[in-house]
Amino acid sequence: MSNNxxxxxxxxxxxxxxxMSIAWKVAERAHEEGAQFVLTNAxxxxxxxxxxxxxxxxxxxxxxADATSIExxxxxxxxxxxxxxxxxxxxxxxxxxxxxVRKKKEYTGLNYEWYKQTLDVSAISLHKTxxxxxxxxxxxxxxxxxxxxxIAAQRIFPDYNDMADAKSxxxxxxxxxxxxxxxxxxxxxxxxxQSPTVTTAGSGVSGFDKFISYxxxxxxxxxxxxxxxxxxxxxxxxxxxxxxxMQNLFHDGGFxxxxxxxxxxxxx
Ligand SMILES: NC(=O)c1ccc[n+]([C@@H]2O[C@H](COP(=O)([O-])OP(=O)(O)OC[C@H]3O[C@@H](n4cnc5c(N)ncnc54)[C@H](O)[C@@H]3O)[C@@H](O)[C@H]2O)c1
Numbered sequence: 001m002s003n004n005x006x007x008x009x010x011x012x013x014x015x016x017x018x019x020m021s022i023a024w025k026v027a028e029r030a031h032e033e034g035a036q037f038v039l040t041n042a043x044x045x046x047x048x049x050x051x052x053x054x055x056x057x058x059x060x061x062x063x064x065a066d067a068t069s070i071e072x073x074x075x076x077x078x079x080x081x082x083x084x085x086x087x088x089x090x091x092x093x094x095x096x097x098x099x100x101v102r103k104k105k106e107y108t109g110l111n112y113e114w115y116k117q118t119l120d121v122s123a124i125s126l127h128k129t130x131x132x133x134x135x136x137x138x139x140x141x142x143x144x145x146x147x148x149x150x151i152a153a154q155r156i157f158p159d160y161n162d163m164a165d166a167k168s169x170x171x172x173x174x175x176x177x178x179x180x181x182x183x184x185x186x187x188x189x190x191x192x193x194q195s196p197t198v199t200t201a202g203s204g205v206s207g208f209d210k211f212i213s214y215x216x217x218x219x220x221x222x223x224x225x226x227x228x229x230x231x232x233x234x235x236x237x238x239x240x241x242x243x244x245x246m247q248n249l250f251h252d253g254g255f256x257x258x259x260x261x262x263x264x265x266x267x268x
Contacts (some may be wrong), residue, residue, distance in 0.1 A: 005238040007034035010084040012076065014040050014067060014129075015094030018050045020199045022148060023094035025230035031058035033234055035090070038080040040065045067095050067125035073132040080138075087140040090237035093129060093147035096201045097121045098163045104206070107161050115162050122166035123173060130177045130189065141186045144237045147174060148229075149191040149248065151256055159206050171248050178246035188245035192232055195223035195252045217263045219253030 011030060015023035016039055030037055039055055043064040055062050061083050065072035081087060099114035100107075126147050133139050152160035153167035171191050178189035196202060196212050205211070216223045232251045235241055250256040 002032045002034065005033045005234055005240070006030055006090070009035045009089040009237065010080075010086060011035050011037035011090040011092070011237065012040060012080050012088055013037050013092045013094070015092070016051055016054055017041060017045050017200055018048065020226070021094065022194065022197060022199060022226045022229050023092055024054055025226045026092050026094070026233045027054055027058050027060070029227070029230040029234050030090075030237070031060075033238075035237070036060070036084050037090075038063055038076070038083055040076055042066050067093075067129065068120045070128060070132060073128055074136070077129075077133055077136050077138045087143075088133070088138050089140050089143050091129065091133070091139070091143075091145045092233060092237075093126050093145065095122060095125055096148075096163060096166070098161060098166070098204075101161050101163060101204055105161075107158070110162055115165075118162045118166050119169060122163060123169035126170055127173045127177060130173075130181060134181060134185070134187075137185075139181075139185065139187050142239070142242055143185075143187045144241070145181075145187065145189045146233050146236050147189075147191045149193045150196075151193055151250070151252065153193070153248075154256075157211075159211070161205075163205075174248070175246045182245050188242075190236060190244060190246070191248045192229065192236070193248055193250045193252060193256070194229045195219065195225075195255065197223070197226050197229065199226070214264075215252075215255055217267075218258055218261055219255040220258060220261065221253035223255075224251050224253050 013027050039062045046064050063076050065076040098118040149167045152164035153171050174189050174191045181187040196215050
């Protein structure tokens with residue numbers, strides 16, 4: 001289904017690791033909606049080579065970039081404008097990684113070097129991307145930047161560990177940079193707070209299967225899937241949402257506004 005919502009728009013999509021990735025679905029939908037974009041991921045994620053399949057399918061080029069490296073981001077934003085033939089209209093930040101989660105450190109026994117990496121990769125990378133973009137004046141007026149987040153930024157989900165802190169920081173950067181970039185260039189910055197979704201990053205959280213069904217039962221509409229998340233991203237990149245900025249937008253089937261459901265009550 002295409003409504004040409006992104007016709008003529010140029011973008012950069014971070015974070016398509018494999019077919020399950022939310023960014024993968026966003027790339028497929030953005031292509032259907034007429035956008036041209038560059039795909040990017042950490043150099044280490046290129047080894048699997050799956051991103052090349054997506055690049056072929058969406059007629060796009062791939063530029064490896066570690067989102068924590070100012071040098072890589074500068075190259076990415078410069079080369080993307082050359083490849084796409086002008087300034088950028090939209091960016092998807094779909095990046096998350098915690099060494100503490102990967103190596104099963106508890107929240108009360110964190111390795112602080114890894115904690116810094118969690119914050120750098122999963123949150124400060126958004127600030128770095130925005131700052132490099134602003135310095136290069138790489139984003140068109142009314143451009144739209146979306147980062148993906150999770151409700152553990154507002155409420156405790158014990159197994160989400162230090163990623164919760166990273167998401168809080170990510171959402172704060174969204175508000176703060178959104179203010180400055182809005183005033184100077186009318187660029188908008190938002191986060192979409194997505195339901196738990198089966199992906200490589202998602203499955204790294206322990207007890208994820210049980211958690212997905214809990215969330216499903218606690219959401220009046222059920223969990224929102226990856227393709228629906230992609231659709232929401234497309235609407236946020238389009239001109240139909242021009243005055244939405246600095247927001248954390250829940251895309252969670254109603255989970256965030258629900259105290260309890262009868263389906264959960266019935267289990268007691
Ligand atoms: N899956 C879920 O349940 C869920 C729920 C809410 C929010 N999110 C968020 O959605 C986003 C995408 O995750 P996903 O679920 O599609 O999983 P995913 O594992 O497919 O995507 C995470 C991506 O981050 C990339 N990445 C890691 N370190 C990087 C670095 N240094 N530089 C550049 N890229 C790097 C990975 O290579 C990968 O492509 C993340 O921000 C995640 O926290 C996921």
